[in-house]
Amino acid sequence: MDEPIIKIEKLRIEYRSRELGAPVKVAVKDLSLEVHKGEVFGFLGPNGAGKTSTMNVLLGFLPPAGGRASIFGVDVRQPIARQRIGYLPELTYYYKFLTAEELLRFYGRIFNLPQAELARRIDAVLKLVGLEEARGRLIKTYSKGMQQRVGLAQALINDPDLLILDEPTSGLDPVGRMQVRQIIQRLHSEGKTIFYSSHELGEVETVCDRVAVMHKGELKVQGKVEDLIRQFKGNLEEVFLKAIGYVPAENQTPESSPANT
Amino acid sequence: MIRNIQAVAGVVLREMLRRKDFYVVLVLSFLLVGLMAASRFFSADKAVASLKDAALLIIWISAFVIAVTSAARQIPAECESGTIFPLLAKPITRTEVLLGKFMGCWLACGVALAVFYAFLTIFSASRAHTMPGAIFFQAFWAHWILLGLIISLALLGSLVFAAPSSNTTICLVALAGLWLLGGHLNHIALRMTEPGSTLVYILYYILPHVELFDLRRLVVHDYPAVPWLMWAAQTLYGLTYTAALLVIGCTLFQRKSLR
Numbered sequence: 436m437d438e439p440i441i442k443i444e445k446l447r448i449e450y451r452s453r454e455l456g457a458p459v460k461v462a463v464k465d466l467s468l469e470v471h472k473g474e475v476f477g478f479l480g481p482n483g484a485g486k487t488s489t490m491n492v493l494l495g496f497l498p499p500a501g502g503r504a505s506i507f508g509v510d511v512r513q514p515i516a517r518q519r520i521g522y523l524p525e526l527t528y529y530y531k532f533l534t535a536e537e538l539l540r541f542y543g544r545i546f547n548l549p550q551a552e553l554a555r556r557i558d559a560v561l562k563l564v565g566l567e568e569a570r571g572r573l574i575k576t577y578s579k580g581m582q583q584r585v586g587l588a589q590a591l592i593n594d595p596d597l598l599i600l601d602e603p604t605s606g607l608d609p610v611g612r613m614q615v616r617q618i619i620q621r622l623h624s625e626g627k628t629i630f631y632s633s634h635e636l637g638e639v640e641t642v643c644d645r646v647a648v649m650h651k652g653e654l655k656v657q658g659k660v661e662d663l664i665r666q667f668k669g670n671l672e673e674v675f676l677k678a679i680g681y682v683p684a685e686n687q688t689p690e691s692s693p694a695n696t
Numbered sequence: 697m698i699r700n701i702q703a704v705a706g707v708v709l710r711e712m713l714r715r716k717d718f719y720v721v722l723v724l725s726f727l728l729v730g731l732m733a734a735s736r737f738f739s740a741d742k743a744v745a746s747l748k749d750a751a752l753l754i755i756w757i758s759a760f761v762i763a764v765t766s767a768a769r770q771i772p773a774e775c776e777s778g779t780i781f782p783l784l785a786k787p788i789t790r791t792e793v794l795l796g797k798f799m800g801c802w803l804a805c806g807v808a809l810a811v812f813y814a815f816l817t818i819f820s821a822s823r824a825h826t827m828p829g830a831i832f833f834q835a836f837w838a839h840w841i842l843l844g845l846i847i848s849l850a851l852l853g854s855l856v857f858a859a860p861s862s863n864t865t866i867c868l869v870a871l872a873g874l875w876l877l878g879g880h881l882n883h884i885a886l887r888m889t890e891p892g893s894t895l896v897y898i899l900y901y902i903l904p905h906v907e908l909f910d911l912r913r914l915v916v917h918d919y920p921a922v923p924w925l926m927w928a929a930q931t932l933y934g935l936t937y938t939a940a941l942l943v944i945g946c947t948l949f950q951r952k953s954l955r
Contacts, residue, residue: 450953494785496954514787522785527778530707532714544703545786589782599785 438508439469440597440628441476441493447501448488448652462488463652465502470645472596475619475629477639477660479675480649486632487525489649490601493630494522506597518546521595523586525602531575535566535585538574539592546593553592560588563618580611587618598622598629604638616642640671650679700792701799708800712766722808725758726815744823745916751819752912755812756839763805763843764867767850769860770797771949780954791946794851798942801847806840813839830921835911837927841934842909846871848941855948871906879907904937 448463463485470476480486491497492504495511509516529538536557543553561567564584569577574585583606590598603619604612612635619642623629633639639646640660647657655678656663660671667674712718729751771794774780783793813836820832850867857863877884881900885893908930914922921927 491954494781496781496784514789517785518787520785522782524778524781524785527782529777529779529782530711532711533707537710541703541707542782542786545700545783545788547699586782593786 437472439471440474441468441470441504441506441630442508443468443489443493443502443504445502446489446492446499446504448485448492448497449500461652463492463649466649466652466654467502468647468654468657470628470630472628473623473626474645475623475631475643477643477646478630478632478649479634479636479639479646481679483651484649484679485652486649487601490599490630490632493599494520519593519596521590521593521598523590523598523600523603525605526583527586528582529574529585529589532573534571534573535561535577535588536570538585539588542589543592548593556592556594560591563591563621564588565614580607583607583611583615587615591622596628598627598631600629600631600633602633603631604633604635612638636670636672636675646671648675648678655679697789697792700788701796704788704793704796705800705803708766708770708797709804712800712804717765718762718804718808721758721762722811725754725812728754729815729819744820747823748816748820749912749916751816752835752915755809755816756910756912759805759809759812759839759843760846760868760871762808763801763846764850764864764871765860766804767797767801767847768854768863768867770801770851771854772858772860772863775954784954790949790952794946794949795942798844798847798851801851802840802844805843805847809836809840809843829918831911831914831919834921834927835915838909838911838930838934841931841938842906844938845904845906845934845941848938848945852941852945852948855945855952874903874906875910878903878905904934909934 444467446463446466447461450460450462452458452460466485466489478486478489488497492499493506493511495514495517498512504511506516507519530541533541539557539560540553543556548556557570558567561570564587566581566584566588569581574582577585583603587603590600600619604615607615616638619629619631623642629642631639631643643660645657645659646663648655656674658666663674664670667677669677729747732747732750771780774783774793780793784790813832817832846867849870850863853863853867854860857866878900881896881903885896885900888896911922913919
């Protein structure tokens with residue numbers, strides 16, 4: 436089998452409080468997973484499951500408390516590991532005093548793209564996300580959907596081999612969601628590897644090859660979408676709910692109610 | 697490394713040149729000096745010297761405000777808007793980001809300072825009917841070196857104090873203290889008892905002497921330029937403190953948890 440694009444081994448993430456005597460909060464415990472070339476990998480879990488913390492380690496924002504993580508075989512703490520990555524954070528407001536074109540030129544310079552190549556990439560990504568008309572306008576004049584699309588454009592400026600997307604359709608209207616989904620599917624067809632966090636399970640089911648479900652910092656289940664659907668005898672939403680141990684209110688006993696979890 | 701620092705500095709420059717508050721401070725400063733000149737605020741025999749003195753004081757205060765407010769918000773604004781995350785997800789180190797922020801603020805303040813001093817040069821030449829000498833350039837240079845130190849202090853403060861407003865207030869108070877009291881700490885120490893006296897002496901030798909960069913009196917009274925060797929030593933003194941503050945800032949930024 437080929438070398439994994441993302442490799443996480445026994446990852447542990449902790450948050451220490453500045454208050455004396457406050458307990459250490461464990462955000463992720465012993466997480467191990469691999470993402471292979473050309474896969475769209477869905478990283479799922481309820482709020483507070485440890486998804487964003489894991490992404491923060493992959494991107495070098497947080498040091499792991501234990502275990503290791505590598506991208507393209509390079510330790511994630513090395514800046515060079517991020518040379519072939521595109522990252523779209525959840526709901527980011529980009530520099531409002533720049534135009535989309537200026538923003539992309541700034542990020543492109545960090546990737547050391549030659550001038551001609553950068554100009555070509557800017558044209559290509561702005562066309563891909565449908566912002567050609569607005570390329571010269573200040574970002575502060577953009578709608579929420581346009582901001583998300585400029586975010587996607589910046590994630591693609593270096594023609595990355597790996598895309599890390601954190602809730603890429605969060606806050607978008609149905610048309611915006613469909614457009615982002617189409618872009619992801621197109622990138623998938625171009626052979627890009629996509630590591631994708633979302634709460635939109637229908638969308639994940641449509642675009643992902645494999646998924647992992649996290650809950651309270653632990654990996655509950657991972658596998659191919661069709662295998663999990665077969666194994667859990669339901670759609671991805673049911674797989675997700677069963678994996679995190681959710682019991683509907685009408686079936687709850689005093690022991691299984693959320694107050695006791 | 698240089699490429700990344702230049703890229704970040706370019707964005708900071710663009711931001712400052714597109715912000716209204718930058719121009720408001722410039723216009724207000726010009727208006728104040730212009731009004732004083734037009735209303736014969738000072739007696740005729742000392743009019744030019746007094747106007748230069750007042751103009752330089754306004755320039756000093758305005759430059760302090762521009763430097764501190766612009767540097768203090770750089771990193772907190774990146775964290776608050778979340779732009780720090782897509783930026784650091786690229787092949788750039790935190791040290792490069794901080795140095796880029798420093799360079800951008802320092803260059804923008806240098807541009808503002810150049811405009812201020814150009815205005816003062818024209819104003820002075822039109823009133824005194826003589827072109828100002830090398831002391832004008834030395835005063836500008838010393839001021840710009842000091843602004844580098846102030847910007848690095850404000851950037852360091854922004855990594856310690858979360859709110860830009862509290863950082864700005866603390867930096868401005870600390871600067872005012874250094875400016876007004878820094879040069880007199882040794883005299884204060886002489887009148888104190890131990891161990892306070894030793895502590896104040898230590899502060900006297902450790903803290904940067906902001907007053908060394910204040911060449912206003914020499915400009916106002918048309919003194920000749922200070923010896924160039926002394927000028928170079930003053931530059932080195934300022935750059936050493938700036939570098940030390942930046943090293944501490946980079947170390948803190950490396951350890952700062954970003955969530």
